Amino acid sequence: MIMSNLQRKRIIEYLKQGKRFDGRKPEEYRKIEIKTGISNKAEGSVSVKFGNTEVYAGIKLEVIKPYPDSLDSGVLTTSSELNPMASPDFEMGPPKIEAIELARIVDRGVRESGFIDFKKLCIKEGEKVWGIYLDIYAVNDSGNLVDVAALAALIALANAKMPVYNEKTERVEHEWTKESLPLNKDAMAFNMTIHRIDGVFIFDPVKEEQEISDFRISIAASLNKGKARISSIQKGKEGTISSEEMEKVLNLVEDKIKEIYPQIIKYSELK
Amino acid sequence: MRGFTDKMAEEKSKYTKRADGRKFDELRKVEAKVGIIPEADGSAMYKSGDTIAIASVFGPRTLHPQHMQNPETGILRVNYDMMSFSVYERKRPGPNRRSQEISKVTEWALAPCVDLSEFPNSVVDVFIEIPQADAGTRVAGINAAAMALAHAGIPMKELASAVAVGKLDKTIVVDLSKEEEDFEEGEGATDIPVCFLSRSKKLSLLQLDGKISTEELNKAIELGKKACEEINKIQTKALKEIKE
Numbered sequence: 001m002i003m004s005n006l007q008r009k010r011i012i013e014y015l016k017q018g019k020r021f022d023g024r025k026p027e028e029y030r031k032i033e034i035k036t037g038i039s040n041k042a043e044g045s046v047s048v049k050f051g052n053t054e055v056y057a058g059i060k061l062e063v064i065k066p067y068p069d070s071l072d073s074g075v076l077t078t079s080s081e082l083n084p085m086a087s088p089d090f091e092m093g094p095p096k097i098e099a100i101e102l103a104r105i106v107d108r109g110v111r112e113s114g115f116i117d118f119k120k121l122c123i124k125e126g127e128k129v130w131g132i133y134l135d136i137y138a139v140n141d142s143g144n145l146v147d148v149a150a151l152a153a154l155i156a157l158a159n160a161k162m163p164v165y166n167e168k169t170e171r172v173e174h175e176w177t178k179e180s181l182p183l184n185k186d187a188m189a190f191n192m193t194i195h196r197i198d199g200v201f202i203f204d205p206v207k208e209e210q211e212i213s214d215f216r217i218s219i220a221a222s223l224n225k226g227k228a229r230i231s232s233i234q235k236g237k238e239g240t241i242s243s244e245e246m247e248k249v250l251n252l253v254e255d256k257i258k259e260i261y262p263q264i265i266k267y268s269e270l271k
Numbered sequence: 272m273r274g275f276t277d278k279m280a281e282e283k284s285k286y287t288k289r290a291d292g293r294k295f296d297e298l299r300k301v302e303a304k305v306g307i308i309p310e311a312d313g314s315a316m317y318k319s320g321d322t323i324a325i326a327s328v329f330g331p332r333t334l335h336p337q338h339m340q341n342p343e344t345g346i347l348r349v350n351y352d353m354m355s356f357s358v359y360e361r362k363r364p365g366p367n368r369r370s371q372e373i374s375k376v377t378e379w380a381l382a383p384c385v386d387l388s389e390f391p392n393s394v395v396d397v398f399i400e401i402p403q404a405d406a407g408t409r410v411a412g413i414n415a416a417a418m419a420l421a422h423a424g425i426p427m428k429e430l431a432s433a434v435a436v437g438k439l440d441k442t443i444v445v446d447l448s449k450e451e452e453d454f455e456e457g458e459g460a461t462d463i464p465v466c467f468l469s470r471s472k473k474l475s476l477l478q479l480d481g482k483i484s485t486e487e488l489n490k491a492i493e494l495g496k497k498a499c500e501e502i503n504k505i506q507t508k509a510l511k512e513i514k515e
Binding site: 038039040041042043045052054056058059060062079081083084085086087088092094133135137139140141142174 | 307308309310311321323325326327329332350354355356357358359361364365396398399400402403404405
């Protein structure tokens with residue numbers, strides 16, 4: 001995406017006055033819309049929108065062999081496609097670094113928070129465990145795909161139902177039990193990507209804002225006993241950050257997670 | 272049209288009644304919506320029963336790689352794929368032989384509708400995704416893509432409407448569901464995706480898998496034509512509902 005100097009200048013001028021083009025405050029999110037059950041063939045599926053940015057996420061489960069270093073644990077595989085359908089900036093072909101980084105950030109947020117109880121996904125130690133495939137598709141990119149994708153991942157997982165496994169035929173049947181995945185719903189790590197544009201920190205950027213930012217920092221956090229608990233961080237782009245600024249960012253994260261977490265829990269209970 | 276199919280069914284077909292209660296020439300419940308992907312130049316959703324297709328269109332834009340450019344006209348390029356969780360057995364993300372073939376036949380189905388002669392060296396890109404599949408995904412993709420092309424303001428001579436016609440044992444039906452596609456009794460299931468163009472009334476997609484006589488195929492195509500006329504009305508209505 002190419003930005004004109006004029007557009008860049010205007011965005012900065014606005015931000016200096018605490019304003020954004022779409023009328024939001026720097027730390028304000030766009031409207032969040034959630035629709036679960038977008039595929040009746042998936043164990044769990046959801047469409048999540050922040051403003052115009054839309055992501056589909058779906059969960060499929062398979063019975064697989066465990067990894068040699070964790071014979072009694074299930075396996076999570078996260079993949080994402082920045083489909084050229086979603087933006088004129090995306091190209092066809094195998095996933096490029098942007099898509100890979102997005103999947104990695106989402107994966108770490110889910111994995112490190114302890115949201116999934118992998119031990120409970122073991123069917124027979126050393127032989128059979130459940131493999132969770134979390135697949136993420138960008139449908140429309142109007143900025144901040146990573147946060148939308150991360151929330152979609154959480155809700156798809158929270159909505160998933162365990163399929164019926166036939167021990168005799170060793171096949172996963174095309175029907176579902178009433179059971180959910182073994183999840184620890186107090187440990188849903190919500191990903192917040194904060195961008196710094198000319199000294200101003202903003203949440204939930206649109207495309208133009210993320211294009212001109214100096215750096216971004218993605219922080220996945222849950223709320224534990226009223227306090228933010230961080231489970232993954234990724235600093236992106238070339239800009240550097242001072243420790244004073246980092247403190248400021250962490251304060252913003254602490255405030256934002258307190259404000260937004262009850263909402264996230266509610267989303268995870270949507271049917 | 273119902274007359275002959277019902278009569279054929281009476282003959283001795285093992286397929287006498289549709290599982291979902293539809294008449295033999297009845298489409299599944301259809302929903303169509305235009306303008307679902309704001310970043311695209313045009314976009315649409317087409318839903319038939321449990322099959323959902325979404326499509327977005329970009330262009331005309333400069334075609335890369337350059338050696339593919341045609342100095343005489345713009346070209347249409349279609350990419351169809353299914354989302355991994357659209358089917359019971361997870362589909363590996365990324366293109367496979369099936370999706371590449373469907374992309375190509377979809378391109379051939381849509382190309383006669385558009386006139387890109389004013390846009391040399393450029394491309395109109397069509398992307399089709401299937402978030403939920405229950406048979407007939409290529410025809411749903413074509414219906415969504417045709418609306419998306421119109422929404423993008425691409426010069427069009429006519430609209431394309433597609434449906435899968437089928438023969439279940441000896442009974443000819445339209446818009447097969449996955450359950451019907453898997454029908455195995457008697458002569459089994461024959462799957463015939465067809466695409467008809469709205470003005471020339473010609474076929475731009477025709478594929479067939481199964482066993483069928485020439486008479487039966489003629490009838491199936493006629494039935495498909497009728498169904499496509501119905502689909503065309505639904506597409507046109509959705510296009511008229513654009514609010515932007």
